C-alpha cells in the first residue's frame with residue numbers, strides 16, 4: 001500500500017498566518033476602494049427610458065385623461081390587475097373611465113397594457129417604490145394613477161421610437 005507523503009508545515013502555516021494575511025489584505029483593499037453599497041432610499045435606483053416601473057395613466061393638457069375606456073389593456077393584462085368601468089361623456093371623446101383601478105400587488109410590470117393601448121393613454125412610469133400597510137391601499141384608483149404627460153414623456157418618446165421601427 002502506497003503511503004501519502006504529507007508536506008511538513010512551517011509554524012506560520014500551522015497558525016494559518018498566510019491565510020490570515022491574505023484575508024486581511026483583501027479586507028483592507030475593499031475598505032479603501034470605491035464603495036458599491038447604495039445608501040437607499042437617500043440614493044434611489046437610477047432609472048432610464050427602458051425602466052418598466054408601475055403603469056400610469058396620461059392626463060392631457062385639458063386635464064382629462066387620454067383613456068377612452070376601451071378595455072383593451074384590461075383584456076391584455078395577464079395578471080388580471082386592471083379593472084375598468086366606463087362612462088359616456090358630452091365631449092368629442094365619447095367615453096372615459098368612471099373607475100380605473102390597478103391592483104399593484106398583482107401587477108407584474110410586464111408592459112402589456114402599454115402595448116395594447118390604442119390611445120397612448122397608459123405608459124410604464126419610472127416609479128418603482130411600492131409599500132403600504134394593507135392590501136387595499138395598493139389597489140390604485142384614478143387619482144393615484146393619473147400623471148401629467150411631461151412626467152411620462154421620456155417613456156412615451158422611447159415607445160414611439162420603438163414603434164417607428166415597425
Ligand code: SF4
Pocket residue numbers: 055073076077078079080081082102106107108109110111112113114
Ligand atoms: S404592467 Fe402588465 S401586469 Fe401590470 S397592469 Fe399592465 S398588463 Fe397588467
Ligand code: SF4
Pocket residue numbers: 066067068069070071072073074084116117118119120121122
Ligand atoms: S387600452 Fe388605453 S384607452 Fe383603452 S382602457 Fe386601457 S388605458 Fe384606456
